[in-house]
Amino acid sequence: MTRxxxxxxxxxxxxxxxRTVFFSSNQAGNFDIYSKPANGSGPDQQxxxxxxxxxxxxxxSDGQTIVFRQGGGSGAMDIGMLRLEGGREPExxxxxxxxxxxxxxxxxxxxxxxxxxxxxxxxxxxxxxPTGGKWQISTEGGTEPMWSRDGRELFYRNGELMMSVAISxxxxxxxxxxxxxxESPYVLKDGPGATNYDVTxxxxxxxxxxxxGGGITGPTQQIILVQNWLQELERLVPRP
Numbered sequence: 366m367t368r369x370x371x372x373x374x375x376x377x378x379x380x381x382x383x384r385t386v387f388f389s390s391n392q393a394g395n396f397d398i399y400s401k402p403a404n405g406s407g408p409d410q411q412x413x414x415x416x417x418x419x420x421x422x423x424x425x426s427d428g429q430t431i432v433f434r435q436g437g438g439s440g441a442m443d444i445g446m447l448r449l450e451g452g453r454e455p456e457x458x459x460x461x462x463x464x465x466x467x468x469x470x471x472x473x474x475x476x477x478x479x480x481x482x483x484x485x486x487x488x489x490x491x492x493x494x495p496t497g498g499k500w501q502i503s504t505e506g507g508t509e510p511m512w513s514r515d516g517r518e519l520f521y522r523n524g525e526l527m528m529s530v531a532i533s534x535x536x537x538x539x540x541x542x543x544x545x546x547x548e549s550p551y552v553l554k555d556g557p558g559a560t561n562y563d564v565t566x567x568x569x570x571x572x573x574x575x576x577x578g579g580g581i582t583g584p585t586q587q588i589i590l591v592q593n594w595l596q597e598l599e600r601l602v603p604r605p
Contacts, residue, residue: 369405370583375557378421379403382427387412389420396420398433398447413447415455420558422468423477432458434466434558442466442557444479446495458496466557467509470494471516475536478502478510478519480557489521491538502540508553509560513568518578520564525550527571550576567593 372392396418445457463483477494489507532539552574
């Protein structure tokens with residue numbers, strides 16, 4: 366375990382070549398996107414300079430464009446993108462009076478999934494990247510979307526349920542019906558834009574944070590009672 370950042374660091378995102386980590390930090394005032402070599406060999410480099418908080422969500426497979434979530438707090442959250450080459454001027458993709466967040470690109474960069482509350486609750490949607498069309502994926506609420514490495518499945522969470530939607534290959538976006546993979550009280554996201562799990566490359570396993578006993582709201586403190594500890598101490602450290 367090696368500490369990478371020494372200022373506030375949120376929403377870490379790997380570059381495709383695994384050499385760089387992008388993250389959001391407020392070390393200059395507002396939350397902006399920064400980058401840093403993954404081996405810690407260089408300083409934080411500021412990528413954006415925006416008056417509204419910016420948080421990275423996805424990066425294209427060529428490593429040249431970051432998709433981000435902007436806003437929050439008292440204002441609506443929107444989704445935009447930033448090309449790392451050139452003038453680095455943000456381009457907004459989804460700007461409505463509703464909250465859009467947690468953008469995730471499909472492996473082929475053709476589709477962008479995200480969360481929106483336009484229906485009155487958080488649901489999972491997909492749009493063509495960088496823009497065009499919209500498909501609702503979840504039907505009974507959804508957060509924390511994540512693509513499989515081959516783009517054939519789209520995962521998301523609905524409370525303690527882990528959901529999966531099959532994606533048919535082809536020139537058009539063709540989703541299946543949501544199915545429940547399993548139900549378990551693993552820790553949920555800690556705020557908009559977060560995804561509190563990852564999927565193994567073969568899509569057969571998940572990396573998740575186990576709840577320590579407090580349900581989906583988080584871990585609880587525990588009291589551990591140890592009896593006869595003096596006898597155990599004398600056995601391990603006998604008196605001279």
